[in-house]
Amino acid sequence: MMTDGLDPTSTGLPGPRKIVHVDMDAFYASVEQRDDASLRGKPVVVAWRGKRSVVCAASYEARRFGVRSAMAAVHAERLCPHAIFIPPDFPRYKAVSQSVREIFRRHTDLIEPLSLDEAYLDVTSNKMGLPTATRVARIIRQQIREELNLTASAGVAPNKFLAKIASDWRKPDGLFVIQPHEVEAFLLPLPVGRIPGVGKVMEDRLKQLGISAVGDLRNLSQPDLHGLFGRYGMRLYELARGIDHSRVVPDRPTKSISAEDTFETDLTLDGTEDIIRRLAEKVWNASRRDGRVARTVVLKLKTSEFNILTRSHTPAVPLASAEELAATALALRNRVEIRASQKFRLVGVGLSNFQDAETQSRSSLFD
Structure with a gap:
């Protein structure tokens, strides 16, 4: 019986899968702090200065002041006047990202990058023959730390939807596992805003219907959700039950x-x-x-x-x-x-x- 990783039981999926979502912690800012010792422990904001510039990344020291990615740089400066602003160096970040991907490839070829700093991995079968997905995630995080002097958070779950939520659960430098038998207990109390695609407008609309948690959403039938939200209503019905059939697609062509x-x-x-x-x-x-x-x-x-x-x-x-x-x-x-x-x-x-x-x-x- 498995005690360390995912039990390969079905959760409505075509077959048993073990998915890891890896998300580098404050990636651009962490690369800057790694490469310049004088920046460590200080609030670093990766952004060009100027009234039209936006924040590309913020160190966790800067985040304590409310600075967030995609925020206007002038607003970030007001929140954290003593922040150190660093212009982004995307070629360098891309090179580091490739080094992270090389670590991923030691474990599986089923890698679906979402951006320079995050990716899905299907480790249902892994190259190193490790017995559990949790073990794979632990070793990947250890290799990133030891070889690249950076930290990553990871989520392990039976599908992509749950793995992505899990990777954010213990950030930074954390690992969170959702076992198949834990899916329902994990999902029901979650705010509906944690579901992908549920933005502020959708969240407000759901709250007007008395739906604030995933458990509330599960009380609505498929016809109800389809009538309210069309095709996306069917997707909501599945996600509220922890069902996600989407597979990890490596080398997705650039559109x-x-x-x-x-x-x-x-x-x-x-x-x-x-x-x-x-x-x-x-x-x-x-x-x-x-x-x-x-x-x-x-x-x-x-x-x-x-x-x-x-x-x-x-x-x-x-x-x-x-x-x-x-x-x-x-x-x-x-x-x-x-x-x-x-x-x-x-x-x-x-x-x-x-x-x-x-x-x-x-x-x-x-x-």
Whole structure:
């Protein structure tokens, strides 16, 4: 009988699975503190300074003052005036993330990255022959600590939904396991806001219906939830019962690549050309590393009133250079019908509708 890891019993899933969700602790800020001893134990905020900048990451010392990721940098500075602001170094964070992934690959090939700092692992069968998923998670965390001098939190559960919740349960530097027979007792008292997809608006709507905990949600039937929330209501019905059939999907193809810039001061449309050219070069270089061909160009604009405008175009012939990408994006800009005085606070350039280079070459022979 297992006492250390997941008992391979079914919870409504197609087969017994053992899922680990690993989440690096305050990743960007922790890398900065690791690499600069003078930052350790101090409130570190990874963000560019400026009224339009947002926080990329905050150390736990900064979080004690209420600083959070995605918060406006000026607000973070008001909350924690003595914080040390560090401009982000994404190439360095990506390199560290790759080192973390190499540790994952020692244990399983079924790895689904969600971002640079978190991933799902299916360790139902693991390369090291460890008897339990909990043991795998412990060793992964130990290897990250010893080899990279960083900490990670992990959640172990029968599915992705529960594993992600579990990884946040004992942060930072924690491990939490939800055994199959513990699912119901764990879920019922949880606030409905812990369910993925239940944002503030949805949470308020549920509370108006007298639903504040997952246990309350379970009192509603499938037809009730479908009538209230459509297709997502069916998803809520399953998640409230700890059911999640989604599998860990390794090497998920990139659907789009984009880059955007928020201006220090609002610009007219004519004033965005240099920025669009710079973003186009950045996106083009990133797309070359992807190894596939993008067919569709997307231009995104955000007005000073926070309205978002997008324009897209799929050329008959795939783009061949960053210059062609920039030219296409600038042509899309001309399709934006606005008054001459309209100001913009953000512009973005993206590529989507990717195809394998080989597939694209074959199709072009018959065009």
